[in-house]
Amino acid sequence: MAYSEKVIDHYQNPRNIGTLDKSKKNVGTGLVGAPECGDVMRLQIEVDEETGIIKDAKFKTFGCGSAIASSSLATEWLKGKSVNEALTIDNMDIVEELALPPVKIHCSVLAEDAIKTAINDYRVKNGLEPIEDTKKHY
């Protein structure tokens, strides 16, 4: 199966690999997937407490090239968005941007879940209600 150029680019030059201090109140962490399923993504956001803007985003992913690319792209998109804007990122946007084939759609789903989980972690840490995921993928 051939990968799209964008997937290859993210795989070869992943954006924003790394780790943020998860003990900080303005950092939200989302760890999704499972080792036995072959993908685990950890996505983190750091929010500017004054403006509510995501000022940094980092990821680490165990998975195939599409999973790595999906999470790398997600961190790129997150930076500079407000937390509420970030909630609008849809897995199908990732599918489209990376030209993922149908068997790889689950990678984009996982990335969306990672975003939502990170945001909820941030919200709960800051005394807010977690957002209900209205879109069940599974």
Place this chain on the structure above:
Amino acid sequence: MLDFPIYLDNNATTPVDPRVLEAMIPYFTKFFGNAASRNHAFGWKGEEAVDYAREQVAALIGADPKEIIFTSGATESNNLAIKGVFEMYAQKGNHIITVETEHKAVLDTCKHLEKLGAEVTYLKTDIQGLITPEQVEAAIRPTTVLISIMYANNEIGVIQPVKEIAALAKKHGVLFHTDATQAVGKIPVDVIADGIDLLSLTAHKMYGPKGVGALYVRRKNPRVKVTSQMDGGGHERGMRSGTLNVTGIVGLGKACEICKTDMEADTARISKMRDRLEKELLTMEEAYVNGSVEHRLPHITNISFKYVEGEGLMMGIKNLAVSSGSACTSASLEPSYVLKALGLDDELAHSSLRFGLSRFTTEEEIDYAIEHVRDAVLKLREMSPLWEMFKEGIDLKSIVWAEH
């Protein structure tokens, strides 16, 4: 000079040896006769070539040429052996013994027969991928008609104790079939010394062409019969109808002849390279060989690089053609059933790469593989949250993972 990509997937298939190709070429255009045409020189020439190939195949496995039935490959040979025995010996019983780590051509044939009333025991291997003769004996029933156990496994190369199992089968009056697709041509296989009743082989795993193989069917002590699964003109003594693939059969014969003469030298060279590749890759932390290293084919190694996913890893070594037990490529998201059957964690199965060397593999290719696999593993571990947790001393088993 290295030619890219480097092919290290020789358990999937091998290139055709130029000597094999050379032997085949005249049979496409010049000696194209139907081996069953008894009334002219074209037919005779075809028949002569087939007879000669039959001798070459028989010689490699210590059989009599009359015991070789040409087929389209090991899948067909396995089908013919298992379905053919099941039908032919239906009077005696309906029980078959096989192993969980068999190739799908055996497992799915057994599943098919289960729908037709067969009872099948699927033996479990140990963590090394091995079964014991005792396990087999314990599974034998009065109704057992066939024991089908592969000679060597296609994913991990593990060699089963075929001789001991065959002896037990004989003691209990049960026929013994072995899928020797991966073993024939690579290690000495002798149907008499090993006590094998039926044996499947294929050309394309031993430098022959795809789409041609053979089934060995013993003719003496005991005389084994199989019900044909392909009916028609009564070729191959009625056991497998269809105009013979003369060109392919010539290729199979030549491939067998070369394997016989070159086996010792090939094995010495290839296993040395395999051992070097394996040793170098195992110097990395958290890298493990899957399956027995003691009872193993000389040209294969299957290694798990923990905390790195196999398909992602293959993308990082795109100049190397290898395969992975990771499931990411399949829609099912299930990793290799062979590695799972050994009792490996799914996670280790997802992290595995299979390297298969051939007589055409060079030292330079192995150097390249060592360097680039290592680089890719290190790079991906930097990206892996699991590696980070491992390094922090977090037990991954203690985490409640969100199932997907």
